[in-house]
Amino acid sequence: MKTITMDLTNALAEAVGANGIDAGELTTTLANISDYYTRLLAKPFAFMTLPETKFQFDEMLALADKAAAMDIKNLVILGIGGSSLGTQTIFEALLHPLHNMEERFRNGKPRYFILDNIDPHKMAAIVETVIPDIDRTFLVVISKSGETPETISQFMLFNELMRRSAGYQQRIVLITDKEKGLLNRIAEKEGYPTLNLPDGVGGRFSVLTPVGLFPSALMGLDIKRLSAGAAGMAAHTVRYDGEENMAFVLAAILYLMDKAGKKIHVVMPYCERLAGFADWFRQLEAESLGKKGLGPTPTRSMGVTDQHSQLQLYVEGPKDKCVILFYSATQEVPIPASFDYLEDVQYLANKDMKSLFHAEFQGTRLSLTEAGTPNISLLLDEVSDYNLGALFYLFEMVTAIMGHLLSVNAFDQPGVEQGKIYTKAMMGKKGLEKEKEHTETLLLRRTKTIVF
Structure with missing residues (x-):
């Protein structure tokens, strides 16, 4: 079995001095977490049960089998936030990095377009791209x-586009609440198949539900292995305690870093296939924990690219950061001898990119540690469906535990709602007339601008 190894050495005071975690404080926090988790097992959060229940797996696989017989060229996914980031993460990690660019990399699977923004320029470009093959386009609305x-x-737009082709009803699947909501009314009226979110599972915790798994099944990915990885990490979390429990230790360190004023959590993958995971975690941590004036600020950097844009800040800037590094590299790309008249490049001759990549990763760890910037490393033997499922569950569990430690509800997002109300009011939604008047008053306030 390929593994995930977490190295917390450089987060401890022994390695980074006063900026690190004190061993006694870590032990106390782990005892708190252990007691909380024991109580939690009696009434687990809904996301914790997903690896065991395999919610709607049969329905997902049946719909995916039907789609496989349709000669689909374009897969269009409409969703935002937790409705899209998990799928983006899975696709970036497990599909060929040039999947959309050339048919030979797709193994007969469709191109994919994840519409997580309504920027009109991009919307128009995607419509222009898929319209010629609208009869071979499959739409998933989440x-x-x-x-x-x-x-x-977006659905209003694509619904009318899809109507131009025969049999379009079977090429539209809606993923929504079991009973409530507008998509259920649309599905009943239009005859569209539906899948659901389990009770109690919100968007940012939904990657291991049909939200993330059904699009993956459409692309021929092994959703059973994704779920098995989550189940493996769930079993690890139950089986081990204290310093042997990856979720407990990671939650304790991130909480203690936050408590000590290191409120910026930099997620820095040395693996481009995990760039999407950093974005997924950014939403998970920010939206779950940013409440009551509390909560860390997650950011993303990319190794090795951001060694040349952000690392200066992490090494010599304010000590308000904890860096979470990911590393995985299995592909070997030889570096041939070249430019034999340049002595300064000969140290690279007849080496390979994998070795250089690893040296860059280790160099960053060492420079951060010597500068007193605490850092944690997660090392993956491979980026696989199993390991990705395990990572999803691990970071969801870590976030739930941190919610307990910070005394915030990790499963709501009240700060998001007001902006939604203002948007709907400005667009003229019935019943929000007072809110519209209020927004117009706010927008008429005197402003100070500079025009170029």
């Missing part, structure tokens, strides 16, 4: 309530 203005507006 919204728990069906009222997300970004997603429903």
Whole structure:
């Protein structure tokens, strides 16, 4: 079995001095977490049960089998936030990095377009791209309530485009709440197949539900292995305690870093296939924990690229950061001898990119540690469906535990709602007339601008 190894050495005071975690404080926090987790097992959060229940696996696989017989060229996914980031993460990690660019990399699977923004320029470009093959386009619409203005507006557009082709009803699948919401009303009226979110599972915790797994099944990925990886990490979390439990230790360190004023959590993958995971975690941590004036600020950097844009800040800037590094590299790309008249490049001759990549990763770890910047490394023997499922579950569990430690509800997002109300009011939604008047008053306030 290929593994995930977490190295916490450089987060401890022994390695980075006063900026690191004190061993006694870590032990106390782990005892708190252990006690909390024991109580939690009696009434687990809904996301914790997903690896065991395999919610709607039969329905997903049946719909994916039907789609496989349709000669689909374009897969269009409408969703935002938790409705899209998990799928983006899975596709970037497990599909060929040039999947959309050339047919030979797709193994008979469709191109994919994940519309997580309504920027008109991009929307127009994607419409222009898929229209010539609208009869070979498969649409997945993801919204728990069906009222997300970004997603429903996109659906209104694509629904009318899809109507131009025969049999379009079977090429549209809606993923939504089991009973409530606008998408259920649309499905009943239009005859579209539906899949659901399990009760109690919100968007940012939904990657291991049909939200993330059904699009993956459409692309021929092994959703059973993704779920098995999550189940493996769930079993690890139950089986081990204290310093042997990866979720407990990671949650404790991130919490203690936050408590000590290191409130910026930099996720820095040395593996481009995990760039999407960093974006997925950014939403998970920010939206779950940013409440009551509390919560860390997650950011993303990319190794090795951001060694040349951000590392200066992490090494010599304010000590308000903890860096979470990911590393995985299995492909060997030889570096041939060349430019034999340049002595300064001969140290690279007849080496390989994998060795250089690893040296860059180790160099960053060493420079951070010597500068007193705490850092944690997660090393993956390979980026696989199993390991990716394990990572999803690990970081969801870490986030839930941190919610307990910070005394915040990790499963709501009240700060998001007001902006949604203002948007709907400005667009003229019935019942929000007072809110519209209020927004117009706010927008008429005197402004100070500079025009070029």
